[in-house]
Amino acid sequence: MDMHEAKRVEIIIEKIMENRLTDLLIEAGVKGFSVLPVSGGSGRSGHWSREGQISRAQGMSAVVCLVKPDRLDKTLDAIFPMLDRHIGVVSVTDTKVMRAELF
Amino acid sequence: MDMHEAKRVEIIIEKIMENRLTDLLIEAGVKGFSVLPVSGGSGRSGHWSREGQISRAQGMSAVVCLVKPDRLDKTLDAIFPMLDRHIGVVSVTDTKVMRAELF
Amino acid sequence: MDMHEAKRVEIIIEKIMENRLTDLLIEAGVKGFSVLPVSGGSGRSGHWSREGQISRAQGMSAVVCLVKPDRLDKTLDAIFPMLDRHIGVVSVTDTKVMRAELF
Amino acid sequence: MEQLFSLAQQNLLSPIILFFALGFSAAIAKSDLNFPEAIAKGMSLYLLFAIGFKGGASLSGYGIDAQLILSLLSGVILSACLPFLAFVLLRIMTKMSAIDAAAVAAHYGSISIVTFVAASSILEIQGITFDGYMVAVAATMEAPAIISALWLISRKSKESKGLDSELMREILLNGSIVLLIGSFFIGLLTGKEGLSEIAPFISAPFKGVLCLFLLDMGLVAGRGLVNAKGAVSARAVLFGIVMPLAGATAGLICAMIIGLSLGSTVLMMVLSASASYIAVPAAMRVAVPEANPAIYLTLSLGVTFPFNLTVGIPLYVTIASAVIGA
Amino acid sequence: MEQLFSLAQQNLLSPIILFFALGFSAAIAKSDLNFPEAIAKGMSLYLLFAIGFKGGASLSGYGIDAQLILSLLSGVILSACLPFLAFVLLRIMTKMSAIDAAAVAAHYGSISIVTFVAASSILEIQGITFDGYMVAVAATMEAPAIISALWLISRKSKESKGLDSELMREILLNGSIVLLIGSFFIGLLTGKEGLSEIAPFISAPFKGVLCLFLLDMGLVAGRGLVNAKGAVSARAVLFGIVMPLAGATAGLICAMIIGLSLGSTVLMMVLSASASYIAVPAAMRVAVPEANPAIYLTLSLGVTFPFNLTVGIPLYVTIASAVIGA
């Protein structure tokens, strides 16, 4: 199997900011991303759980974005201003993908 | 803690193909996998979001499969034909696991 | 972008043990974690799927915890006893994070 | 003509249509109004459960007669043949690839159960009765179209895996069919007595749930249109309006041959005119992943569904009344 | 005997049983029919809310009498003792390990609230009245069995953490118990007046929701059986049928000692005969992860639940009628 270097960017952010974040990603030129629901968590701002929440202000999403290594910096630069003001965490992991042309 | 090398294979694929994919994984001899719901995303075929969807044809799932490094090629070979025809992305990341006998 | 080494600990465990696990994590001093729902999977104890389940005894969660490398061992030591008795898998992946002070 | 206008107006001002329009406009205006997936699924389970059961119960006490069997047969034949008609129309009217055209054709041979439910609501308001077994006819029309379309595709494309036994099982035992047919038989078995036990759940609140469901359908259809901008040509949209008319005509002819009552004739027309947006898209993704889902979902859910709901159904009622007499 | 057959037949042809059978067969046939987890949970919250409230409201106006207290006490005693009976039966009848046997035993001491609801539906159809406080008895029978079983396990296994305070709190304050008891007391407090305010929500549509819920239970039970193939021996399956009969007998004896009415006697038998599939499995996963969930879930949900639903309940009604007189 032919595998190619890529970066897996995982951004955990407030659900309410999800659309704004993915707009930034698209502007930054990423070719795709996937959003996974997050059902609970903990951080400096305390513990929360999605069950029983009625406020759409609460809750987080995980946005997973596979990008070519040379596109990484542009991607991170694009999202940094939002992440700086809003709660959330970002991790970047080295990974390998099939079909490099997709990323 | 004793940690062992392993590969984390993450496959994002249409929900409708989920069972067919996991059948292939089992045939290929993987010892386990987990399926996480994906609530939205974007790619060449456009933007989608699970909320409000009534068609079971839409939506994606993320299948995470931890495998021993020596089982990786067999696993990827098994799933490649399906991924070649259907939309979806695969990433393979080096990781470490406890209890090597499980993978 | 200034990135710092970190570990991404991913624990897939029975939903019923989720709170006990996250209590252990907090005791072990991690600064945060996120819980993602798992909708199905397979392992030694067979195949399962969340849909149609009425028993809260079934179902798994994925707990993702980004930690500083020097906190990793303490974290794993804290959760090992639980994972040893209960079904579930753990993987630890090298990753990079922004804003090191958060982890 | 007058009847048509008054019917159309009455229909356009019924709560179910207005809620569909509300959802549709909210989606176009990019409101964040939305229904959780589980609630949408729950409402659709409720609707299938209720119409299946009511159809069966209304039939209990009657024997199986020739007309029932002929109706089921017509359903199968219509569902199996309409894809060919649709395919030819698409190849003539649009520049769609053969694969895409076949996939779209499958949708128009199959049916939309919500269009069926909306039509029966309108018939009830008009005081036009119909046969309970039309629910069973609806169920028999879900699958044959898929098989016709897959045959069309296998002729064109070497690559297509076509219809393996796994897919066949999925099509025939898909959740909607099982629930609809199952509830139908349980209604048939338990009859009026069974119905009276659960009527406060499946009859009285039915219309209200349908309103909420159509609100969600409007949201989904509207968002589909917004996202699919550009995926569908003006000619394809035209097909999405012509085809239901052609289908309804075919349904009318069949109904007249069998000699169905006015209400059942309208439903046969509606079934033939409607296009699937649940079972068929799923089957197409599995069997023909090369076909572009944006095309068939936009046409079926974004064009034909609203057309039938607003203009089509009153038109079919008017035509059937004129042709058959009340 | 005749009564039994007519009752069994009537029961087997009731919509709730037929929907359970539909779900069960759909699962076995591998249909993809399924209910979203949230909808299943929502229906079970509705059922607990409704039966708790109705039980409490039906009791309001009556004082607390000796029979009520004796019934609650019997519930606790039955729940605490039945696990020992089950454990002995399992060790004699099957080759199950002591840990697995104790875990299974916990399930049979505790109760299945849906079985209880189905039984009260059947009693209502038969025109047999029962006491509203039987809902409270059901609630008291959820937990004691778990404690007995954990004691059994702690004797056998050094490793077992057994019952820590955290688990104890989870068992006693588990959502089902809190909602059932809470609604019961609110029903008791607000009485007939409160009931009349919310009756259109909890009374009229109740049977219909129960049908849908049992459809889902059938799907879950059927899929459980398919997945668990091989996890359970023929002898264990036999236990899954013998144990409810033994439990029902114990319940009958207690009911006769207290002098319960016919309807309440049947419900006491049903509670004793039924096996938990929500609260107890959860507690066992926490306290005894070594025990194999495939065994206890298959027995409780795949064997005993369908047995009680189809054969058990009519049988208990017949026996109680014969013994106590109508």
Added chain:
Amino acid sequence: MEQLFSLAQQNLLSPIILFFALGFSAAIAKSDLNFPEAIAKGMSLYLLFAIGFKGGASLSGYGIDAQLILSLLSGVILSACLPFLAFVLLRIMTKMSAIDAAAVAAHYGSISIVTFVAASSILEIQGITFDGYMVAVAATMEAPAIISALWLISRKSKESKGLDSELMREILLNGSIVLLIGSFFIGLLTGKEGLSEIAPFISAPFKGVLCLFLLDMGLVAGRGLVNAKGAVSARAVLFGIVMPLAGATAGLICAMIIGLSLGSTVLMMVLSASASYIAVPAAMRVAVPEANPAIYLTLSLGVTFPFNLTVGIPLYVTIASAVIGA
């Protein structure tokens, strides 16, 4: 005074309050009782759909009169001005930062639709009528408060992005407003006839759904309090009780100036007294992420909501009765 006590007592013993209390205590006791997110969302969609439609239908047949327009105008003005009152009170009473105070103030200018629904339930039980258009007033009061608060913040903080057009659209087209206003207009259009079609869905079971919804609200409010321990000072809690009283007074004055009926006056007071916990928190997270959500959610959902539900509403009814006369 007597009236107040009897009203308060009656209110405290109504099922909706008791279910709220049940949820609240269950959360404090750390029971694992919970509602799936989708079910909670589904119930809130149902409530908006039902009250919007009923409000519109009750208004159909009446023309637009000056009082209606004045009421809508008062709503806008109250919503826009109350944040300033709240801000000043907060700066005097507490040590909250200006940013946090402004964010809290936005919540108190806006409204809680469930408090409104609970109040109309209580009015119905008392046999006090109110105008259907109060639902529309509720809708107009959702957004203006947000704009006032963002203006307050932009004065204090350079960093704040304030109100971009994207956020403006989100606020004005937020799902709750769209559904409420949309259902209102559909009710208005289809009138009594439309209402009679869907009444078995939106009227009869309404109270029961409200009970379940308030049970969930109790759970959420209780858990919020448990998690937020320490985030909110005693003085802030006091503000959470003083502010609704101040708001209600402002609402009363407006209502008297316009000359509203007793029922509508109470609802105007309730709207002014209640604090948002859905739309406003969302807007604040987007526009003012620096403000601490634990503060505004705890005050709005954990303090003011229960206060209004238990003490506030009966108090407002009593005051309005005394001032306006029945």
